[in-house]
Amino acid sequence: MAVAVPANVALLRAHASISTQRSQFPAKQTHVNGLKTTATAFCYRRPNTTPRRFRFSVITCASSSNGTEPDSIDDGTKSVERRIQEKRRAELSARIAAGEFTVQKYSFSSSLKKSLSKLGMPEGLLQFLFAWVDERGDYPRIPEAKGSMKAVRSEAFFIPLYELYLTYGGIFRLTFGPKSFLIVSDPSIARHILKDNSKAYSKGILAEILDFVMGKGLIPADGEIWRVRRRAIVPALHLKYVTATIDLFGQATDRLCKKLDAAASDGEDVEMESLFSRLTLDVIGKAVFNYDFDSLTNDTGIVEAVYTVLREAEDRSVAPIPLWEIPIWKDISPRQRKVTAALKLINDTLDDLISICKRMVDEEELQFHEEYMNEQDPSILHFLLASGDDVSSKQLRDDLMTMLIAGHETSAAVLTWTFYLLSKEPSVLSKLQEEVDSVLGDRFPKIEDMKKLKYTTRVINESLRLYPQPPVLIRRSLDDDMLGEYPIKRGEDIFISVWNLHRSPILWDDADKFNPERWPLDGPNPNETNQNFRYLPFGGGPRKCVGDLFASYETVVALAMLVRRFNFQMAIGAPPVKMTTGATIHTTEGLKMTVTRRMMPPIVPSFQMPTLEVDLPDSQKGVVYPACS
Numbered sequence: 001m002a003v004a005v006p007a008n009v010a011l012l013r014a015h016a017s018i019s020t021q022r023s024q025f026p027a028k029q030t031h032v033n034g035l036k037t038t039a040t041a042f043c044y045r046r047p048n049t050t051p052r053r054f055r056f057s058v059i060t061c062a063s064s065s066n067g068t069e070p071d072s073i074d075d076g077t078k079s080v081e082r083r084i085q086e087k088r089r090a091e092l093s094a095r096i097a098a099g100e101f102t103v104q105k106y107s108f109s110s111s112l113k114k115s116l117s118k119l120g121m122p123e124g125l126l127q128f129l130f131a132w133v134d135e136r137g138d139y140p141r142i143p144e145a146k147g148s149m150k151a152v153r154s155e156a157f158f159i160p161l162y163e164l165y166l167t168y169g170g171i172f173r174l175t176f177g178p179k180s181f182l183i184v185s186d187p188s189i190a191r192h193i194l195k196d197n198s199k200a201y202s203k204g205i206l207a208e209i210l211d212f213v214m215g216k217g218l219i220p221a222d223g224e225i226w227r228v229r230r231r232a233i234v235p236a237l238h239l240k241y242v243t244a245t246i247d248l249f250g251q252a253t254d255r256l257c258k259k260l261d262a263a264a265s266d267g268e269d270v271e272m273e274s275l276f277s278r279l280t281l282d283v284i285g286k287a288v289f290n291y292d293f294d295s296l297t298n299d300t301g302i303v304e305a306v307y308t309v310l311r312e313a314e315d316r317s318v319a320p321i322p323l324w325e326i327p328i329w330k331d332i333s334p335r336q337r338k339v340t341a342a343l344k345l346i347n348d349t350l351d352d353l354i355s356i357c358k359r360m361v362d363e364e365e366l367q368f369h370e371e372y373m374n375e376q377d378p379s380i381l382h383f384l385l386a387s388g389d390d391v392s393s394k395q396l397r398d399d400l401m402t403m404l405i406a407g408h409e410t411s412a413a414v415l416t417w418t419f420y421l422l423s424k425e426p427s428v429l430s431k432l433q434e435e436v437d438s439v440l441g442d443r444f445p446k447i448e449d450m451k452k453l454k455y456t457t458r459v460i461n462e463s464l465r466l467y468p469q470p471p472v473l474i475r476r477s478l479d480d481d482m483l484g485e486y487p488i489k490r491g492e493d494i495f496i497s498v499w500n501l502h503r504s505p506i507l508w509d510d511a512d513k514f515n516p517e518r519w520p521l522d523g524p525n526p527n528e529t530n531q532n533f534r535y536l537p538f539g540g541g542p543r544k545c546v547g548d549l550f551a552s553y554e555t556v557v558a559l560a561m562l563v564r565r566f567n568f569q570m571a572i573g574a575p576p577v578k579m580t581t582g583a584t585i586h587t588t589e590g591l592k593m594t595v596t597r598r599m600m601p602p603i604v605p606s607f608q609m610p611t612l613e614v615d616l617p618d619s620q621k622g623v624v625y626p627a628c629s
């Protein structure tokens with residue numbers, strides 16, 4: 001899915017001042033899925049301060065999970081910028097650990113006791129009066145961090161949350177003036193919210209932000225609407241459909257290969273993030289409503305409209321003041337007028353596509369059945385209409401729009417960060433290419449190959465661990481509940497930080513290292529269930545991503561085809577790759593790469609793939625395969 005970013009998360013780009021009662025790294029949290037950790041051994045408590053901190057985190061974690069250079073390679077040539085950032089983060093960590101921001105929080109009874117004491121009530125009498133209360137004890141309070149609007153403004157919002165997690169543990173409250181959020185980074189609490197007691201949680205602020213574009217689509221919808229729509233949509237992504245989409249992934253990737261081939265010939269560097277965004281837009285348009293955006297080749301009005309709306313959704317999710325809620329703003333702000341026009345164009349196009357599809361369904365002879373699929377138009381829209389899905393056109397549009405957004409930026413972001421990670425680990429790239437060469441040779445991937453491309457899949461699994469899309473899941477409590485040992489009230493806004501879970505030093509060995517080998521090739525495909533909710537690339541529970549298989553195959557196909565034909569390196573002089581958040585994790589200035597055609601060992605060419613004999617120096621003797629079929 002795509003957009004799952006906190007509203008007003010700009011507020012989170014802040015320095016933190018903390019008041020806390022208890023830290024949250026109890027020993028029980030150190031055993032996840034049988035993993036032993038030494039978390040408690042690393043904790044220490046400074047005299048007169050309540051926060052605990054991992055002793056090593058200032059050095060190891062703070063310097064690595066800031067997203068600028070999260071990987072295993074440290075060649076001793078760190079950029080000045082990175083050193084400044086590390087220094088600032090280390091300072092912040094040290095200040096948090098020293099308790100500089102600590103505000104002692106008192107329960108009601110202790111506040112009252114303190115006030116009465118100030119009024120001069122004798123200590124003995126106070127002890128007597130409060131003995132019963134003291135004995136009973138209060139519920140533990142959730143550790144609390146207070147934010148101010150200073151500093152760390154340039155950072156993606158989930159980075160300070162990681163810092164705070166290292167200090168305050170698996171659940172803490174982050175307060176900005178009158179607003180507060182619960183930040184959850186504990187697998188068992190995440191499971192409770194997403195799965196065990198999921199009915200008690202809604203999408204909260206996420207639904208509010210996305211209303212203008214997704215309405216009551218599947219991602220923001222709650223309650224009965226969500227139940228009905230989920231039941232209608234999930235069957236559309238059956239295995240036969242996903243199998244058919246593999247060809248679609250192959251064809252779209254092949255178009256990208258043609259582009260890269262041209263760039264390689266011209267010796268031009270390419271900006272891969274925007275190319276991946278176009279690749280996945282082309283794929284999802286065809287897969288969801290049989291529309292060919294052809295954005296890899298053209299910049300049509302509709303493509304621009306989709307990007308206008310997407311950017312607006314992202315901007316709204318990080319805007320400190322919701323200006324768009326002011327009624328007149330929509331009419332006077334040129335930007336908002338552009339958004340309204342873009343939405344109208346998209347909605348009109350969707351209405352046309354719905355009508356065309358309805359006519360096709362009316363005319364076709366095919367009987368609807370479980371794995372129904374129209375070969376000419378295998379889209380989700382076609383399935384829904386053929387199934388007799390009795391729904392208003394507005395709801396149908398909302399669902400289509402939701403899937404368009406959900407399945408577009410997420411997959412693009414996964415590919416972007418995968419290629420970034422590979423550029424840092426040439427040995428992983430080589431191993432990947434070896435597998436692809438032997439499994440695929442020179443043909444398009446097929447469904448049978450998905451099981452064989454084991455290492456390719458592990459590379460995607462690992463990329464999703466280091467760069468989860470989205471990095472944070474949003475919920476709001478609909479009832480009072482218990483999160484771990486803490487009672488919470490109805491109406492709490494909650495961010496489950498998947499970033500923190502996926503990079504937790506107590507849940508993972510070498511958490512920041514890009515290491516596809518951590519997932520054994522003969523083991524199961526990692527998911528939230530077999531990883532006990534420490535790994536949530538597609539969420540979990542009833543609201544888990546409906547497109548997980550689709551997305552896994554899409555990214556595996558694209559990755560395999562691209563590395564089969566090209567080598568990728570960071571372009572010389574490319575801007576440093578830094579993160580920023582919108583709906584997913586974006587780079588701040590793109591991913592500029594140099595692409596070169598691979599010199600591959602001669603293999604027996606398979607169907608359709610002409611080979612070019614080229615005159616090469618002895619050292620490079622081999623066969624160059626053209627990028628395009």
Ligand code: HEM
Pocket residue numbers: 001002004218219230402403406407408410411414468469470473474536537538539540542543544545546547548550551552555
């Ligand atoms: C690599 C690509 C993808 C990633 C990482 C991803 C991730 C996620 C995550 C984490 C959620 C759960 C959100 C939450 O609990 O708040 C989700 C939900 C969803 N995703 Fe995906 N997604 C991807 C691709 C897709 C695709 C291709 C589609 C559609 C074809 C899709 C459709 C959806 C929908 C409709 C939901 C909402 C489900 C519900 O609330 O019932 N996603 N996705």
